[in-house]
Amino acid sequence: MKIILCSYPNVVTKLNSILLNFDQEEYLLIIPYNYCKSYRNCNYFALKNYESTNTLKETLTYIDNILPVEDIIALSENDILRAAKFRGTYKLYGQDIDNAELFRNKYKMKLAAQSIDLLTAPFKNISNKYDLFKFIQSHGQSLIKPIYGSASKGIIELHNIEQAQKIINNIDLNNYLIEKKIDFQDMYTIDSLIINGYIYINAVHKYSIDPLSFGNDNRWHIISQLDENNSLAHDLKKYQQKIVDSFKNPSISYGMHTEVFLTKKDEIIFCETTCRFGGAKIPDLINLAFEIEIEKINVEIFFNKNYQKYLETNCYQKHQVASILIPKTKGLVKYFPQKEDLDLDWVEEYTPFIKNGMYIEDISNKLDIAAFIVIKIRKDESLDIYISKLETIFKDYISNTL
Numbered sequence: 001m002k003i004i005l006c007s008y009p010n011v012v013t014k015l016n017s018i019l020l021n022f023d024q025e026e027y028l029l030i031i032p033y034n035y036c037k038s039y040r041n042c043n044y045f046a047l048k049n050y051e052s053t054n055t056l057k058e059t060l061t062y063i064d065n066i067l068p069v070e071d072i073i074a075l076s077e078n079d080i081l082r083a084a085k086f087r088g089t090y091k092l093y094g095q096d097i098d099n100a101e102l103f104r105n106k107y108k109m110k111l112a113a114q115s116i117d118l119l120t121a122p123f124k125n126i127s128n129k130y131d132l133f134k135f136i137q138s139h140g141q142s143l144i145k146p147i148y149g150s151a152s153k154g155i156i157e158l159h160n161i162e163q164a165q166k167i168i169n170n171i172d173l174n175n176y177l178i179e180k181k182i183d184f185q186d187m188y189t190i191d192s193l194i195i196n197g198y199i200y201i202n203a204v205h206k207y208s209i210d211p212l213s214f215g216n217d218n219r220w221h222i223i224s225q226l227d228e229n230n231s232l233a234h235d236l237k238k239y240q241q242k243i244v245d246s247f248k249n250p251s252i253s254y255g256m257h258t259e260v261f262l263t264k265k266d267e268i269i270f271c272e273t274t275c276r277f278g279g280a281k282i283p284d285l286i287n288l289a290f291e292i293e294i295e296k297i298n299v300e301i302f303f304n305k306n307y308q309k310y311l312e313t314n315c316y317q318k319h320q321v322a323s324i325l326i327p328k329t330k331g332l333v334k335y336f337p338q339k340e341d342l343d344l345d346w347v348e349e350y351t352p353f354i355k356n357g358m359y360i361e362d363i364s365n366k367l368d369i370a371a372f373i374v375i376k377i378r379k380d381e382s383l384d385i386y387i388s389k390l391e392t393i394f395k396d397y398i399s400n401t402l
Contacts, residue, residue: 001067002027005079010038123179139180184261204233224322253301281323324373349374
């Protein structure tokens with residue numbers, strides 16, 4: 001029995017359609033209970049206490065007694081370590097716990113990056129408040145990050161020691177590291193599908209704003225894909241290959257998402273990496289630009305181990321693409337475009353999460369957005385022109401919430 005661990009909904013993974021190609025007796029998809037409807041077409045087992053490793057252990061033991069567990073894949077970042085642990089339990093081939101730590105433990109990850117001469121911001125493990133104060137005194141404005149964090153959750157920006165003193169009693173410092181906040185020019189992601197250690201697909205995306213600042217004001221977060229012939233995109237593909245070669249994830253196929261800073265001196269500073277596909281609709285951007293289905297390819301290789309045909313073909317970028325996250329703002333929504341308002345041939349996807357007349361009292365987190373948009377245009381067209389067209393459509397919402 002092949003086990004798929006996934007804490008993401010189907011809108012992210014597309015497993016409902018992908019798994020239709022496989023016999024339900026071949027696999028079991030283990031998901032959080034609240035995603036039952038999301039995966040109604042799949043052979044799934046839903047757990048009310050999905051985050052509990054003990055619950056997952058008991059579930060796998062029960063399954064293994066019926067049909068032996070023969071392979072495990074993790075499609076979500078928080079499951080990478082758990083999948084590695086259970087591969088060890090069932091003596092399965094694939095990523096082990098030590099390798100998984102490189103992709104999840106930010107301290108070990110940054111040490112590994114430094115070992116292959118990648119530049120990082122100054123950082124340090126912290127075990128007490130004196131470590132924290134001394135670091136801020138030496139480096140100034142800093143960030144404390146959960147060592148096993150993901151999606152920018154739990155990151156706290158510290159401007160001075162006085163601010164640090166106010167928060168230290170609310171967190172367990174042993175679970176955090178501290179690093180100097182980089183004064184960067186731009187931030188990029190390197191997003192890849194790795195097959196047998198080879199980068200089959202590589203796409204570089206530029207963030208329009210610092211992800212940590214998204215939601216603090218009305219600015220849109222635009223993730224735009226660089227032309228594959230761009231010199232920086234070319235350099236960052238080699239950068240990604242250097243990480244792949246050094247970190248040596250033994251998985252036959254996996255997604256990889258690396259974030260880097262580009263400084264005003266044109267230095268590339270390593271931020272972090274992980275062995276899963278990026279968020280913010282990045283897999284959709286890759287699929288549209290290259291006219292492939294990276295999630296489907298990844299799952300197919302997990303099932304049949306047949307990857308040679310992909311190593312014998314080359315994929316080329318055919319379109320220019322971008323995704324746009326529009327933040328929520330508190331107050332009465334006087335006007336917000338609905339789906340019919342964006343019936344445009346270059347808008348591939350538009351999902352609004354708010355309606356006219358709605359009153360937004362609170363914003364739960366930075367991922368609690370008003371809408372996201374995915375656009376696709378020709379490679380020779382200007383992305384800025386189409387962004388301006390969207391801003392015109394949304395101008396009433398923007399002006400009403402400023």
